[in-house]
Amino acid sequence: xxxxxxxxxxxxxxxxxxxxxxxxxxxxxxxxxxxxxxxxxxxxxxxxxxxxxxxxxxxxxxxxxxxxxxxxxxxxxxxxxxxxxxxxxxxxxxxxxxxxxxxxxxxxxxxxxxxxxxxxxxxxxxxxxxxxxxxxxxxxxxxxxxxxxxxxxxxxxxxxxxxxxxxxxxxxxxxxxxxxxxxxxxxxxxxxxxxxxxxxxxxxxxxxxxxxxxxxxxxxxxxxxxxxxxxxxxxxxxxxxxxxxxxxxxxxxxxxxxxxxxxxxxxxxxxxxxxxxxxxxxxxxxxxxxxxxxxxxxxxxxxxxxxxxxxxxxxxxxxxxxxxxxxxxxxxxxxxxxxxxxxxxxxxxxxxxxxxxxxxxxxxxxxxxxxxxxxxxxxxxxxxxxxxxxxxxxxxxxxxx
Numbered sequence: 001x002x003x004x005x006x007x008x009x010x011x012x013x014x015x016x017x018x019x020x021x022x023x024x025x026x027x028x029x030x031x032x033x034x035x036x037x038x039x040x041x042x043x044x045x046x047x048x049x050x051x052x053x054x055x056x057x058x059x060x061x062x063x064x065x066x067x068x069x070x071x072x073x074x075x076x077x078x079x080x081x082x083x084x085x086x087x088x089x090x091x092x093x094x095x096x097x098x099x100x101x102x103x104x105x106x107x108x109x110x111x112x113x114x115x116x117x118x119x120x121x122x123x124x125x126x127x128x129x130x131x132x133x134x135x136x137x138x139x140x141x142x143x144x145x146x147x148x149x150x151x152x153x154x155x156x157x158x159x160x161x162x163x164x165x166x167x168x169x170x171x172x173x174x175x176x177x178x179x180x181x182x183x184x185x186x187x188x189x190x191x192x193x194x195x196x197x198x199x200x201x202x203x204x205x206x207x208x209x210x211x212x213x214x215x216x217x218x219x220x221x222x223x224x225x226x227x228x229x230x231x232x233x234x235x236x237x238x239x240x241x242x243x244x245x246x247x248x249x250x251x252x253x254x255x256x257x258x259x260x261x262x263x264x265x266x267x268x269x270x271x272x273x274x275x276x277x278x279x280x281x282x283x284x285x286x287x288x289x290x291x292x293x294x295x296x297x298x299x300x301x302x303x304x305x306x307x308x309x310x311x312x313x314x315x316x317x318x319x320x321x322x323x324x325x326x327x328x329x330x331x332x333x334x335x336x337x338x339x340x341x342x343x344x345x346x347x348x349x350x351x352x353x354x355x356x357x358x359x360x361x362x363x364x365x366x367x368x369x370x371x372x373x374x375x376x377x378x379x380x381x382x383x384x385x386x387x388x389x390x391x392x393x394x395x396x397x398x399x400x401x
Contacts, residue, residue, distance in 0.1 A: 052090050056083035056099050060106055067110055077110045078125050084133045093141040100133025164223050168197050168394065173204040174278050176397040178368035180376050184342070184390045191390035192218025193340045196226050198233035203278045205233050205242070208394055209271035209313070210290065210340040218390075224253050225269055225313065239275050240323035243286045246271065247316035268314035272338060276330065281398070283330040286323050288312050291344060294360060295328070296335040296371075301360050304328050304336075332400040335371060342391030343375070346383045354382050368395030 060083045067076045084100035091099075107129055111122045161181075168177045183191040192211035197204060207229050211218035228249035232242045250269055272290040274283055285293070285304065289312035292303040310321040330336065339356065346354040356375070359382075363374045372395050379391065 053087075053095070056086045057102070059083055059086070060099075060103060064106055064110065068113075072114065077107050078129075080107055081129050081132050084136050088136040088140050091140065092144055093137045096140050097133070097137045100129075100136065104129055104133065164219070164226065165194060166196070168195070171399075172197055172199055173276065174399050174401070175204055175276055176368050176399060177206075178372045178395045180372040180391075180393045182342070182376070182380075182387055182391045184387050192222050193342060193390040193392035194222040194226055195338070195392055195394045196229050197394075198230060200233065200237070200275070202237075202275070204276045205239075206274045206276070206338070206394065206396065207246075207271055208290065208338040208340065208392065209269050210342070210390075210392075211269050212267050212312075221250075221253075221267065221269060225250055225271070229273075239273060239284055239286055239325050243273050243288065243310075243313075243323045244316075246273070247288075247313045250314040251316055268312040270312045270341075274338075275325075276396070276398075281329060281331045283328045283336065284325045285328065286310065286325060291339060291341055294337045294339075294357060295330070296337065296360065296363075297331070297333075299361070301357050303357070330398050332398050334398050335368060336396040337371065337375075338394040338396070339375075340390065340392045342387060342389035343379060343393060345389060346379060346387055346391065348382050349384060354379055368397045371395045 060080060063076055063079050063082075070076060080103040083103045084096055087096045087099040104126070107126055111126070116122045165181065168179045170177060177197060179195055181193065181195075193209070194211070195206070195208045197206045199205075207225075209222070209225055211221040211225075225246060228246050229242075232245040236242045236245060268289075270289040270291075272285060272287045272293060274285045274293075276283055283304070285306070287306045288310050292305050295302050295304055304326075306326045308322075308324045308326070310316075310323060337360065344354060344356050348354065359375065359378050360371075362378075363371055365371075365374070372393050375393060380387075
């Protein structure tokens, strides 16, 4: 009986060696975490998972005990290959190699006990276990390399998003701001929707826009408009001059892009440009084909429809519009929600569009941050977590004087 328990004792000793080798804190990969939590010196996100590591080790112990108590004609030792295979599903190459090595040692001890190590069958089983363990180690190494590359790509995407779509300040002039962006492209951080804010001598100037199309191909057009807005917000005091500058910049660039690949006028950008003055409780707005903003006042929601709509940016050369400023009341405590069509055109499982105005009435808290969080969570739940188009929102709340 003592001889029969030698392999079991050996396995338990090897388990202890693995735990000591890993520093007594065995940690395994447990899924992706938000990108902003990943440091440059961190290879992959981890969390404690001792139970997962114990699964293949416990399996080897059970297989060893069953082999010792089984009749000679029943061989269960080939099942030891399951241990490194299970480990490869959650562990790295080092842990997989350690478990594979323990399985090889365990198989050799079992073959020595049965005096069958020199047979061709046992040699074939041993060789197969070594080859499979080596391939699993190679697989986990390649998988971890790809995971590290994906982490670096996400880091670059996040840096590009921050450089292009700069975070809005929480407070600008006499208003509080909050924003949200959801890209339709999988693994993308930014697409064709855009927003920006700038301080002017008279108040706050804000733009929200949506490039025709979606995903990564429209990023360059979004970058063009954002650069033009930041330049125009500093150079032009009047809102019509700002919009005219934006239209000329977008028209010139889109015309260059259209030569030889697309017809002129096929691309455009819808946008709403707003001025919120410090000395008047109003909003001055020019809407260039963009969905109307929603004003929330005393739990009531109303759309700010303009009387004289103008075409989207990039089509001004075709329509020759006159940019007239529309003025709306914006009192202390009012909240304005700017959004792109990716929000209102999102479809649920039944095919119905997302009822933004109706869902906003369910918002019972205060502050622009809670508003965008409410709409974001409700929108993703409505569509099942997958959007068909980029979506962006900016919430603006007027502060008391």
